[in-house]
């Protein structure tokens with residue numbers, strides 16, 4: 001299935017504006033990160049950070065953390081820098097790169113959080129190995145994924161809802177196309193366990209639009 005991970009500047013801008021209407025989506029995931037990382041001064045990587053709206057919530061919760069935001073697209077990173085500039089909290093180090101070859105030293109990160117980026121990764125297995133490499137032993141991954149099993153009739157409803165909420169056409173297409181390349185929760189669980197992680201939590205019903213998996217790098 002060919003769905004490009006590349007988005008033009010207009011779509012990125014519109015995605016940014018649209019998603020800012022739903023801060024609670026980022027706030028709940030940031031709270032989940034906080035629940036699962038014990039350190040108050042962790043190094044956290046937001047992988048596939050997009051326009052940085054999750055990173056912003058992490059900034060507010062972790063005033064003394066080292067936050068790393070990574071995305072392959074310059075256009076996303078530009079918006080992410082704008083979104084996180086004002087916060088007089090921990091600085092974010094923005095990195096251009098891909099999940100398949102993280103530009104980070106081994107064992108330097110306590111937590112990796114990634115929201116709806118996995119469908120776009122060309123080599124998921126290699127990416128998970130990279131995540132494992134950059135994590136410290138005992139480090140945690142919090143992955144929010146789009147559910148491939150989400151029923152088609154619900155997708156049609158979602159399209160309608162987004163139209164009613166006056167989402168731009170590009171943003172609707174960006175959202176819905178992602179389901180064409182999404183994965184099942186079971187598939188992602190297998191990927192975690194085959195790349196050196198222990199599952200701490202896996203939740204999401206087959207008919208939900210998303211799932212959440214929290215996994216820990218096994219010690220040693």
Ligand SMILES: C[S@@+](CC[C@H](N)C(=O)[O-])C[C@H]1O[C@@H](n2cnc3c(N)ncnc32)[C@H](O)[C@@H]1O
Nearest residue numbers: 005048049050073076098099115116117120121
């Ligand atoms: C749907 S957006 C989600 C952005 C952000 N996480 C959010 O929830 O607002 C998916 C992001 O994944 C990024 N992406 C695509 N391929 C990637 C890769 N191989 N490694 C890391 N990020 C990637 C895209 O550029 C895009 O910013």
